[in-house]
Amino acid sequence: MIKLLKPIAHCYGVINAIELAKKVANENKGKNIYVFGLLVHNEEVTKELDNYGIKTIDLTFLDPIEELNKFDKNDIVIFTAHGHPNKYEEILNKRGITYFDATCPRVKDCFNAIRSAKETIYIGKRNHPEANAALTMNDHVLFYDINDRFDYSLVKTDNPLVINQTTLSFLELQDIHQEIRKNIKNPNIIDEICNATLLRQKAINELGGEIDTVIIVGSKKSSNTMKLYEVAKSRHPDKNIYLLENIEQCKNMNIKYKNAVIASGTSTPMNTINQIKEYLEKQ
Numbered sequence: 310m311i312k313l314l315k316p317i318a319h320c321y322g323v324i325n326a327i328e329l330a331k332k333v334a335n336e337n338k339g340k341n342i343y344v345f346g347l348l349v350h351n352e353e354v355t356k357e358l359d360n361y362g363i364k365t366i367d368l369t370f371l372d373p374i375e376e377l378n379k380f381d382k383n384d385i386v387i388f389t390a391h392g393h394p395n396k397y398e399e400i401l402n403k404r405g406i407t408y409f410d411a412t413c414p415r416v417k418d419c420f421n422a423i424r425s426a427k428e429t430i431y432i433g434k435r436n437h438p439e440a441n442a443a444l445t446m447n448d449h450v451l452f453y454d455i456n457d458r459f460d461y462s463l464v465k466t467d468n469p470l471v472i473n474q475t476t477l478s479f480l481e482l483q484d485i486h487q488e489i490r491k492n493i494k495n496p497n498i499i500d501e502i503c504n505a506t507l508l509r510q511k512a513i514n515e516l517g518g519e520i521d522t523v524i525i526v527g528s529k530k531s532s533n534t535m536k537l538y539e540v541a542k543s544r545h546p547d548k549n550i551y552l553l554e555n556i557e558q559c560k561n562m563n564i565k566y567k568n569a570v571i572a573s574g575t576s577t578p579m580n581t582i583n584q585i586k587e588y589l590e591k592q
């Protein structure tokens with residue numbers, strides 16, 4: 310038996326971003342439509358946009374400022390769901406280039422809190438676009454990299470805002486908050502893990518002994534997908550845990566199960582999940 314673990318597939322932030330990109334393309338026929346970065350972290354979504362005539366500029370190995378300066382008046386730029394540094398808009402405004410912002414409202418709330426704080430400790434993953442953008446929202450933001458030690462001597466106030474990337478794992482965030490409370494007198498801690506992410510992690514966390522196999526569907530580039538995988542691995546060492554990006558990977562693995570669940574990251578299309586479920590049920 311295979312069950313889908315809900316919530317599953319796209320969250321509202323991803324749905325909004327894809328709808329905005331398609332609306333912009335429909336209303337601007339004859340123009341070049343570019344997504345600046347990956348609209349959401351899923352290759353199937355990038356392909357779908359490409360088929361729609363929306364080009365994606367993958368910034369992984371590119372200098373974003375140089376790329377922003379290459380656009381011309383016939384181009385339209387869409388910023389991604391993860392947010393972007395303020396100066397990107399300033400550059401396009403100066404050059405008279407039209408742009409649209411697909412930043413998720415949940416991410417914007419977090420950025421607004423940083424803007425109005427005197428000092429912020431931002432917990433996130435180095436080089437993730439959401440973290441890169443968050444660090445530009447105020448001159449007084451200290452970065453707590455989840456994969457590194459934090460230098461507490463840099464903190465100047467007794468009650469800094471402590472806020473985080475929306476897609477972290479609640480397990481790692483609990484530990485980090487505890488450590489911060491030990492090192493700072495009166496931190497103003499706001500847990501910004503988005504519910505779309507948190508509910509999926511909790512559903513995995515609470516799986517019972519009757520489940521022998523957990524299949525996480527999503528891209529390795531997707532932070533919240535990888536966090537689901539980490540929670541599954543750390544909480545259920547007795548179960549078989551798989552991470553699959555698409556149906557082709559599934560076909561290349563000899564997955565055996567009695568009682569399996571499929572969970573997904575928030576950027577994974579329902580179509581990919583259904584393909585994998587149907588294939589495994591036929592085995």
Ligand code: SF4
Pocket residue numbers: 320321322323390413414415416475476503504505506533575
């Ligand atoms: S996971 Fe949450 S923060 Fe990220 S796009 Fe979805 S709703 Fe927005």
